[in-house]
Structure formats: C-alpha cells, structure tokens
Amino acid sequence: MGSAQRDLPNDLLRLATAGSVDDGKSTLVGRLLYDTKSVLADTLDAVHRASVDKGLSTPDLSLLVDGLRSEREQGITIDVAYRYFATPKRSFVLADTPGHVQYTRNTVTGASTAQLAVLLVDARKGVLEQTRRHAAVLALLGVPQLVLAVNKIDLVDYDEAVFEVIAKEFTDHATALGYPIGSVLSIPVSALVGDNVVDRSAHTAWYTGPTLLEHLETVPVEPDPHHAAFRFPVQYVIRTNTDEHRDYRGYAGQIAAGTVAKGDEIVVLPAGLRTTVARIDTPDGELDEAEAGRSVTLVLTDEIDISRGDLIASATESPAVTDEFSATLAWLSEKALKPGARVLVKHGARTVQAFVGELTTRFDEQKLSTVDSPEELKLNEIGQVGIRTAEPLPIDDYSVNRRTGAFLVIDPADGSTLAAGLVGAGLRALDAGESCIGGGETAFSPGP
Amino acid sequence: MTQTLSKHQDALDRLESEAIHIFREVAGEFDRPVILFSGGKDSTVLLHLAVKAFWPAPVPFPLLHVDTGHNLDEVIEFRDRTVERYGLRLVVASVQDFIDDGRLEERPDGTRNPLQTVPLLDSITSNKFDAVFGGGRRDEERARAKERIFSLRNAFGQWEPRRQRPELWNLYNGRHRAGEHVRVFPLSNWTELDVWRYIQRENIDLPSIYFAHEREVFQRDGMWLTAGPWFGPNADEPVEQLTIRYRTVGDGSCTGAIRSDAADIEAVIAEVSASRLTERGATRADDRLSEAAMEDRKREGYF
Ligand SMILES: Nc1nc2c(ncn2[C@@H]2O[C@H](COP(=O)(O)OP(=O)(O)O)[C@@H](O)[C@H]2O)c(=O)[nH]1
Numbered sequence: 186m187g188s189a190q191r192d193l194p195n196d197l198l199r200l201a202t203a204g205s206v207d208d209g210k211s212t213l214v215g216r217l218l219y220d221t222k223s224v225l226a227d228t229l230d231a232v233h234r235a236s237v238d239k240g241l242s243t244p245d246l247s248l249l250v251d252g253l254r255s256e257r258e259q260g261i262t263i264d265v266a267y268r269y270f271a272t273p274k275r276s277f278v279l280a281d282t283p284g285h286v287q288y289t290r291n292t293v294t295g296a297s298t299a300q301l302a303v304l305l306v307d308a309r310k311g312v313l314e315q316t317r318r319h320a321a322v323l324a325l326l327g328v329p330q331l332v333l334a335v336n337k338i339d340l341v342d343y344d345e346a347v348f349e350v351i352a353k354e355f356t357d358h359a360t361a362l363g364y365p366i367g368s369v370l371s372i373p374v375s376a377l378v379g380d381n382v383v384d385r386s387a388h389t390a391w392y393t394g395p396t397l398l399e400h401l402e403t404v405p406v407e408p409d410p411h412h413a414a415f416r417f418p419v420q421y422v423i424r425t426n427t428d429e430h431r432d433y434r435g436y437a438g439q440i441a442a443g444t445v446a447k448g449d450e451i452v453v454l455p456a457g458l459r460t461t462v463a464r465i466d467t468p469d470g471e472l473d474e475a476e477a478g479r480s481v482t483l484v485l486t487d488e489i490d491i492s493r494g495d496l497i498a499s500a501t502e503s504p505a506v507t508d509e510f511s512a513t514l515a516w517l518s519e520k521a522l523k524p525g526a527r528v529l530v531k532h533g534a535r536t537v538q539a540f541v542g543e544l545t546t547r548f549d550e551q552k553l554s555t556v557d558s559p560e561e562l563k564l565n566e567i568g569q570v571g572i573r574t575a576e577p578l579p580i581d582d583y584s585v586n587r588r589t590g591a592f593l594v595i596d597p598a599d600g601s602t603l604a605a606g607l608v609g610a611g612l613r614a615l616d617a618g619e620s621c622i623g624g625g626e627t628a629f630s631p632g633p
Numbered sequence: 634m635t636q637t638l639s640k641h642q643d644a645l646d647r648l649e650s651e652a653i654h655i656f657r658e659v660a661g662e663f664d665r666p667v668i669l670f671s672g673g674k675d676s677t678v679l680l681h682l683a684v685k686a687f688w689p690a691p692v693p694f695p696l697l698h699v700d701t702g703h704n705l706d707e708v709i710e711f712r713d714r715t716v717e718r719y720g721l722r723l724v725v726a727s728v729q730d731f732i733d734d735g736r737l738e739e740r741p742d743g744t745r746n747p748l749q750t751v752p753l754l755d756s757i758t759s760n761k762f763d764a765v766f767g768g769g770r771r772d773e774e775r776a777r778a779k780e781r782i783f784s785l786r787n788a789f790g791q792w793e794p795r796r797q798r799p800e801l802w803n804l805y806n807g808r809h810r811a812g813e814h815v816r817v818f819p820l821s822n823w824t825e826l827d828v829w830r831y832i833q834r835e836n837i838d839l840p841s842i843y844f845a846h847e848r849e850v851f852q853r854d855g856m857w858l859t860a861g862p863w864f865g866p867n868a869d870e871p872v873e874q875l876t877i878r879y880r881t882v883g884d885g886s887c888t889g890a891i892r893s894d895a896a897d898i899e900a901v902i903a904e905v906s907a908s909r910l911t912e913r914g915a916t917r918a919d920d921r922l923s924e925a926a927m928e929d930r931k932r933e934g935y936f
Contacts, residue, residue: 197644250778264794266778267771269824276644278822281778294799420657425690433689439654439803468688478642480653480686493661517799531804534661591802600808602798 198401201280201295201328203288203319204305209336213305213376214268214281215246220383221398223270224249246376250281265294274402289565292319293515293605296326297591300406303332303397304355308341308373312354317553320355324362325513325567325611327587330404331359333371334397339378343388348373372397413477414502415443415451416581416589418533419495423482435466435482436491441533441588442581443499445483446474450500453491454579459500460487494535496579496589504589508577511545513611514594514604515567522562522570528603529595532578533588536595542571548612555612569612582609645831649682652819654803655782656686659764659817660693662807666764666817667724667757670696672712673882674839675768675820678828681837682819683766684719695722697762699753701745702729703885705859711840724760726752744887754790757814764807769818772825782821788812829905833898842879845896850875856889 204210218224224232232248239245250268268279280295282288296302302323306316323331333355341347352371359369372381373389374397380386383398395403421437445451449462464484465472475481483497491497498504516522522541530539547559548567555569562568583590594604642650659666668683670676683692696716716723728748731737737748757765771777781797783805798806807815820828832839850857850873851866858865860872865886877890878901895901 195643197647264779264797265799267822268778269772269822271644271824271826276824276827290799294801297801298803420654421661421687423687423690427689430689437657437686439650466688468685476642478647478650480650480657482688531806534658588802591804593801593804593806595806595808600806600810601796602801602806605799605801 196275197278198275198300198404198406199278199280199298200301200303200401201282201292201299201323202303202305203282203292203295203323204334204336205307205313205315208305208307208310209247209376210281210283210305211247211250212245213303213334213336213374213382214279215249216376216379216382217279217398218249218268218270219246220379221270221272265291272398272402277401288315288319289322289515289567290517292322293326293517296323296328297587297605299323299326299328301330301332301401301404302328303334305334305336306351306355308335308337308347308351311351312358316355317358320359320362321548321553322515322567324359324364325515325607327583329368330406331364331369332397332400333369334376335371335373336376338373338380338386338389339375343373343380343386345389345391348392370394370400372400413442413586414504415445415449415497415499416441416504416586417445417483417497418535418589419491419493419497420534421493422491433484434488435484436497437480437482438497438534439480440475440477442477442586444474444476445481451485451497452500452503453489454496454498454503455506455577456490456495457506458489460485460489462486494533496533496535498579504579504581506577506579508574510572510578510580510608511569511610512572512592513567513569513583513607513609514562515607516562516564516604518596518601518603519564520596520603521564522568522604523560527597529597530572530574530578530592530606531595532580532592535576535578537578538575538597539594540573541594542573545569545571546612567612569610572606580608583607583611584609645827645834648823648827649685649831651803651822652679652682653686655805655817655819656683656766658805659766659807660687663764663815665760665762666694666766667697667760667762668692668694668766669768670698670712670716670723671882672698672708672715672840673768674828674832674843675770677715677837677839678831679766679768679820680715680719681835692719692721694766695724697724697726697753697756697760697765699726699749699756700728701749701884702727702732703745705840705842705861705879705882705885707842708840708882711838715838724756726756728752731755745884746887750790757790758812763809763814764817765814766817766819768820769816770820770823770825770828771818772823780818780821782818783807784816784818785809786814786816790814792816826902826905829898829902833902840882842882842890844898844901845876845878845893847874848877848890849873850877850890857892858887858889859885861885 202210233244235248236245266281268281270277282291282295304319306312335348335351356369373392374381381396385396417438417440419436419438423435423437425433445462447462452459462483463486465475466482524543526541528539530537544559546555546557546569549556581589590608592606593602594606596603728745731752732739737751771780781800785796786792809815849860851860851870857877860866866872878893879890881888895904
C-alpha cells in the first residue's frame with residue numbers, strides 16, 4: 186500500500202492458512218504482510234525491539250501476527266486470527282487458522298468463508314498426516330483452490346527433487362479428495378528469507394510458476410456462486426409509508442446464490458407461493474439485475490405474506506423443502522453429540538428446532554476413512570447424521586451451494602454453537618474421493 | 634442519487650454488503666439494539682451503513698454516545714447535527730455525571746478513556762440494550778485480530794475468550810442469556826484505508842478535525858494535544874500554532890493530532906496510504922500504556 190496513486194483494489198479475496206506447529210506459518214503470514222508493506226512503522230518498531238530482546242539479528246516476522254497475551258506467553262496460537270493486506274490488484278482477508286489444538290474447529294471456521302487455502306509443509310518433513318487431514322477438511326468445506334507452500338526450502342538447499350516429491354504426493358492426495366487439475370498449486374518458499382513469497386527467489390531457477398502473492402493476485406475465483414440458481418434468504422421486511430414511498434414493503438437480504446433480474450419469476454419457500462420481482466432496490470438506486478453477494482431489497486409484484494426466515498428462490502430451479510435430511514456435522518463443542526439430541530438449526534435467516542437421529546458414520550482422521558455407527562461425536566470430530574426439523578426447510582446440497590447448504594447447530598440451553606452443518610453426504614463423498622468442491626459450479630475455473 | 638450501478642462488485646461493495654447483512658441480522662434477531670456513536674469516522678461510517686441497510690425506512694435503533702466530557706467542540710456539533718439529520722434518538726452516557734455523583738473517580742493522569750466502561754455498561758443495563766454496534770476493526774491492533782463479528786459479553790460486559798463462538802460462513806449466532814449482550818462489529822473486515830475510501834466514495838460528512846487546520850497544540854508523550862480546558866498544557870509544555878489533523882476522535886486529553894497538510898479527502902487518502910504509523914499507535918496515549926492495553930480494556934468491557 187505504499188503509494189497513493191495506485192488504483193483501488195478492484196477485488197476481494199478471502200483466504201485461509203493452515204499448517205502444523207513450527208512449519209513456519211506465522212513467519213509466512215508475517216512475511217506476506219511485511220513484503221506487501223502492510224505493516225506500519227510503529228508495529229514494525231515493536232517487532233524489531235522484541236526481536237533484539239530475544240537476541241535475534243533479523244526481525245522475527247512471526248511476531249507480527251501473534252495474538253492474545255495468553256498465547257504470547259505460551260508462544261502458541263489457539264484461535265483463528267484475521268489479517269488484512271492489499272495490493273493494487275486485490276484486497277485480501279486472511280483467516281489464519283492455527284494447526285494443532287482444535288484444528289478442526291479452527292480450520293472449519295477459516296475454510297467456511299475461504300475461496301482459497303494455503304497449506305504449509307516443512308520441506309524437510311514433507312506431507313504429514315496432519316497435512317492430509319487439513320486438506321480433507323478443506324475439501325469437505327468446499328474451498329475451491331489449494332496452495333501448498335513447501336516452506337523452509339532454504340534448509341534443503343533449494344533442491345528441486347525434494348520439492349517435486351512433496352508436490353506430487355500432495356497433488357495426488359488433493360486429486361483423490363476431488364480437486365481437479367488447475368485447482369492445486371505447489372510453490373517452493375522460504376518464509377524466513379522471503380523466497381517466492383512476494384519476491385521471486387534467485388535460488389529456485391528451476392521453479393517457473395508464480396510466487397505466492399502473484400498467484401493470490403491472479404487466481405480466478407468467484408467469491409459467491411453466481412451461476413447457481415437464485416437464492417435469497419429474507420432477513421428483514423422493510424416497511425414505510427411516506428410521500429415518496431407509499432405503502433413501501435420490501436424484502437431485505439443478501440443474495441446467497443445466482444442472479445436476480447427485474448421481472449424474474451420467483452417462489453417463496455417454504456409456503457410455495459409464486460410471484461415476480463417488481464424491483465431490485467438499493468439506496469443508490471434501482472438495479473436491473475443483481476448478483477450473489479450483494480445486499481439488496483426486493484419488491485414483489487403481488488402482496489403475499491413473507492417474513493424473516495423465508496427463502497425467495499428461482500421459480501424454475503427451486504430447492505428441496507424438507508423436514509428430514511442427511512448432513513455432515515463438524516462437532517465444535519466439548520459436549521459430545523449423542524443420537525437423539527435436541528438442538529436448534531440455524532439455516533439462512535431461519536432458526537428451527539431439530540432432532541438428531543442416528544449417527545451413521547464418523548470420519549476417522551487417522552486412517553482418513555470412515556467408521557460406521559459411532560456412539561457419539563466428540564469435539565473436533567466429523568460425522569454423518571440424520572436430522573429432522575420441526576418445520577420444513579428449503580435446502581440445497583452443500584456441494585451445489587455453500588450458502589444455502591450450510592447451517593449451524595446451536596445448543597438450545599446455553600445458546601452456544603455446537604457444530605457446523607453441511608447438507609448432504611459430503612463425508613461419504615470425501616471417503617470415495619469426490620468431495621464438495623467438485624459440484625460447486627464456478628468453484629472450479631481451472632487455474633492458469 | 635445518480636450513481637450508475639454496475640453489476641460487478643468491487644472490494645468496497647463487498648464490504649458494504651457484508652456490513653448491511655450484519656445490520657439486518659441484528660435487526661431481525663435482537664429486541665433492543667443500539668449503535669455506539671461518538672461522531673468519529675468509524676461510527677459515522679457505521680451509521681451511514683445502517684441508514685443504507687434499512688432504506689427507505691428509518692434506522693430502527695437509537696444511538697448511544699459515551700461522553701467523556703473531554704470533547705472538541707467540532708465533534709459534539711457534528712454529533713448533534715448528524716442525529717438531527719437522520720431523525721434518530723441519541724442516548725448520552727456521561728462520564729462527568731458519574732464523576733460528579735462519586736460513582737467514578739478522576740484518574741491522576743486525567744485520562745478519561747478508561748472511565749468509559751462504567752457509564753457504558755450502566756447504560757446498556759438500564760436501557761436493556763441486547764446488541765451494541767461498535768465501529769471496531771480487526772486491523773486496528775493485534776489483540777483485535779481474533780475478535781468476532783458477534784462478540785458475546787457477560788452481564789459485566791466482559792469478554793471471555795473461552796465463550797466466544799466460532800463464526801462460520803455468514804451465519805451469526807446471537808443467542809445470549811438474560812442480562813448478557815452481544816457487541817457487533819460490522820466493520821470487522823475493513824482496514825483504515827477502506828474506511829477512508831468509502832467515505833470518499835459515499836461522500837460522507839465528517840467532523841472538520843479530520844482535515845488539516847490550524848490549532849493551538851502542545852506536545853506530550855510524543856503526541857500533539859489540543860490546548861484546552863483539560864489539564865494542559867503544563868508550564869513546561871509550550872503551546873504552538875500548527876497545522877494538524879486528527880486521525881481518531883477520543884478523549885481530548887489523550888488523543889493526539891498529527892502534523893499534516895491533508896486538507897481534503899483526497900489528501901487524507903494519499904497520506905493514509907503512505908502512512909508509516911498505525912492510527913492507534915500515532916494518536917492514542919491509552920493504547921501506549923502497555924502492549925496488552927487493548928486486550929485488558931476488552932476484558933474490562935470497554936470495547
Ligand atoms: N530456515 C527457515 N526457517 C524458517 C522458515 N520459516 C520459518 N522458520 C523458522 O521455523 C520456526 C517456526 O516458525 P513459526 O513461523 O513460528 O511457525 P508456526 O508455528 O507454523 O507459526 C521459527 O524458528 C522460524 O524462524 C524458513 O522458510 N526457513
């Protein structure tokens with residue numbers, strides 16, 4: 186962000202990072218911030234001072250990203266932290282997800298909004314079990330693009346052969362998880378020295394691909410499912426009556442998928458009533474057409490009864506409306522899930538009572554396979570369950586739509602978030618090597 | 634408005650849509666939300682987004698100002714003008730009232746930012762506010778990088794790391810027990826530069842102190858403070874007439890100005906883009922007290 190005359194970043198990319206402890210993730214993220222000049226002088230001074238205190242001759246960039254005091258004291262990171270940097274091409278929102286404690290919770294959280302994930306390995310250690318698990322969770326959550334940063338390449342003498350073995354092993358694993366060619370890129374980097382993070386390395390002439398930042402700036406990713414069928418959870422009904430806006434009644438929400446145009450025929454679910462879109466309002470004026478991701482207000486042709494929690498959808502491609510479905514749950518609570526649990530499900534703008542029937546399978550993260558009929562689902566475990574809701578919900582399969590296929594499981598007693606829910610049989614697919622990422626339309630535009 | 638709307642959404646459009654989504658979720662799920670409004674740039678942007686979220690209906694929440702009593706006149710004028718323009722209700726929680734009736738004691742250093750916690754919590758409790766919008770951004774300070782968009786506070790306003798919920802997709806869980814409330818930060822993912830570019834794009838009115846002007850100031854702890862009714866300057870602190878501007882609005886006794894010639898929004902954006910100091914580091918004495926100052930105050934319930 187050095188100079189003022191640069192153009193506005195025209196695009197926003199949300200990404201997540203994951204890796205095992207000591208692979209150099211903090212250093213890598215610190216390096217990205219440092220080399221994109223996203224670190225300001227006073228912060229940098231503090232890091233320089235702290236580095237000198239630690240007896241280091243060069244600044245320890247990992248100090249740029251270290252967080253809460255308890256973590257600072259223990260020298261570990263335990264929660265997802267968000268970082269921001271920008272180049273003239275893009276603005277970046279980076280979810281930094283710590284790898285060891287509670288990795289499922291953190292990776293699921295970071296991955297839920299990510300369009301791309303950077304996985305780290307130590308070039309001396311190669312692809313570990315942990316790397317495979319992370320990749321599996323990223324695939325399950327439908328993160329469309331993966332980057333493997335083969336870090337500490339300086340410690341293996343910038344050896345191409347070492348890199349190639351790791352890159353191939355990882356690509357094979359990602360392919361088995363359902364990642365098509367072009368959606369996975371491996372890059373040899375040294376976070377410590379700065380090779381191939383922002384600046385191209387002089388030591389890896391054999392590597393002809395982009396640096397990490399070049400890739401982040403150019404990788405084609407759609408932030409929202411534009412080409413999927415139109416979905417619009419109604420968040421709020423806006424009503425007013427003024428001279429300018431007589432008996433105004435508009436349905437406010439953020440387009441979850443697809444596009445909507447004036448005159449489109451829509452259906453309101455779960456009721457099933459049909460009408461057309463009379464206007465797409467924004468405070469800046471009317472739109473003829475609006476795309477996924479935009480917050481708008483829809484005015485409909487007919488007066489029908491619509492309230493918060495309803496879903497407005499394309500009349501020609503409407504979702505299933507059901508009170509019974511199969512789902513994958515990533516369990517995030519210390520209270521284990523037992524069959525028969527009564528919970529709340531938050532889907533779109535609607536929260537309903539629900540009942541978890543049987544637990545069909547659990548993902549065995551050690552073997553990277555599934556176990557049938559587990560007795561319970563514990564913290565950080567992922568399983569397949571049957572869910573029954575008190576009211577029907579308009580749902581899509583998560584593999585088709587990351588927005589309307591997602592839900593939260595909430596504890597009715599204390600309100601805590603118990604699980605991340607994904608509609609459909611994502612887990613089974615993962616086992617068979619055809620995960621969520623495959624279905625999501627735009628998800629996969631093959632990379633350069 | 635005559636802006637031509639393109640279908641393509643740039644980074645600011647996306648941040649705007651996200652913030653509007655958050656406002657509408659809170660309106661749909663909470664009984665008594667309130668927007669913290671200081672007249673500062675972040676809370677002014679927050680209010681602008683709230684107005685957009687519910688347009689053409691009025692914003693369905695009141696505003697709350699925690700008033701340290703150490704204000705620059707321009708800011709209070711701006712506050713009142715803005716409240717009137719949007720026809721909103723303003724609740725003022727006054728630090729001075731609490732000092733006057735003995736519920737709070739003036740600190741030896743005269744700084745009142747840390748004293749804001751008690752009036753804030755008192756106002757939240759007595760008005761039964763259950764969602765409190767703040768303009769906090771995660772890029773402001775390291776301790777904020779892990780803050781949630783929906784940040785659960787116990788009955789004492791405290792932030793307990795262990796009880797913070799994972800935030801998945803754009804599904805926010807606002808459940809809370811009676812007496813608890815949720816702090817909501819719609820600008821979480823904005824950077825300082827995003828805020829300024831948005832102010833420019835949307836042509837948002839700000840207090841004049843954000844732009845370069847001449848002012849009588851004196852130097853303390855490396856900051857330029859406005860000479861005024863609050864403890865300053867001391868005898869050994871000479872007053873100078875300088876061209877300065879403020880980067881944040883806060884207790885005038887510990888919020889510093891910077892020397893700057895940036896007199897309009899373009900100049901401010903150029904300055905911020907090239908800036909070598911984070912806004913808090915440059916201008917807030919209370920954040921300099923200790924490395925973990927921000928985190929401590931968050932635990933205390935200030936944010
Ligand atoms: N030689 C070398 N050391 C590295 C590199 N990246 C990180 N390190 C070192 O590896 C250790 C762990 O790094 P850190 O970033 O704290 O790892 P994290 O636990 O993954 O966040 C530190 O001592 C770093 O200085 C690298 O590319 N090359």
